[in-house]
Amino acid sequence: MLKYPNRRSVLLSSKENKMICYSNRGQTLEDYINITNKFYLERNIAVIHKKPTPIQIVKVDYPRRSNSVIREAYYKTASTTDYNGIYRGIHVDFEAKETKQVSFPLRNVHKHQFEHMHNVNNQGGCVFILIRFIQTDEVYFLPFAKLKFFWQRMNENGRKSIKREELQKCAEKVKMGFSPPLDYISVVEKYVGRKG
């Protein structure tokens, strides 16, 4: 996020919007995923969408009947994951996180998100996190079962992060390319085949 001085009101042009979303640092993990999802959709490979950001609307103006303007609203904490959809009959549900650090802090995953993933996993969905290390521009596919292991370890001995070396062992590195930029469905395919 860009840093704003206190009490400054910021008008977001589409360019500025982009600057904030993209963290002004080239493409983010969200960009990679959105472009990849579009690629999958256009080729009938999979139908996966990002959910809209949940917002609490407090005040709405109705200057005309046809169009209303939201004048006061707040960001809400997401209670589910950001992405879900379907790939060849498989329900796919995942969260995407990136970190500047050399290990992945588990506090990036909220408790209710973990619970949601747990529930979807129990229903037979393919659940995972995509973790990007910004410094090295590497993305790992961590299946829910492994996330659960680290989550339980945190609750047992207080280790609040996953080292990159640990991910190299128990997660799958997602191949990055030009089109699609982040072919995570090939890992889903591999992972589901492996399970079955």
Added chain:
Amino acid sequence: MLKYPNRRSVLLSSKENKMICYSNRGQTLEDYINITNKFYLERNIAVIHKKPTPIQIVKVDYPRRSNSVIREAYYKTASTTDYNGIYRGIHVDFEAKETKQVSFPLRNVHKHQFEHMHNVNNQGGCVFILIRFIQTDEVYFLPFAKLKFFWQRMNENGRKSIKREELQKCAEKVKMGFSPPLDYISVVEKYVGRKG
């Protein structure tokens, strides 16, 4: 929706918010579904959520670093359906619509929503619409294949709505009760069993 005089700014208290959402006419289809989804979630029957309303944010105030206030935003048209999730390994994706009329106007389903349903159906998801007739408080489960039939009929001979009598023949009436108010998963179960 409540009608507002022009150029009036409306502050929505939680009660007023409820009035608008609930159309001030007892429970809406959305209420039925939300309560039912909560029921399913608590009993590990299914994990199905309503997606947040998509909003285009234009202006954000940052009175303090920690909390930002959205000062200008607009409602966007949804490009997917409102509800999706998983039930025993089955990807479930649906739209919910209610009408005061005696037939269901197909213009209530946007073209991109139809396309989304088509794509998800092709990937093997269980796709349908729940249609509520407000006058009789009846809810029908219309599977995508049947919706497609009426959609094509509209494009061929211009009939823009589905009569309730037609739904009585080719759609499944959803049992309504106290808890859960609208047990549509039992229809999914029946429908998926029928297909296989």
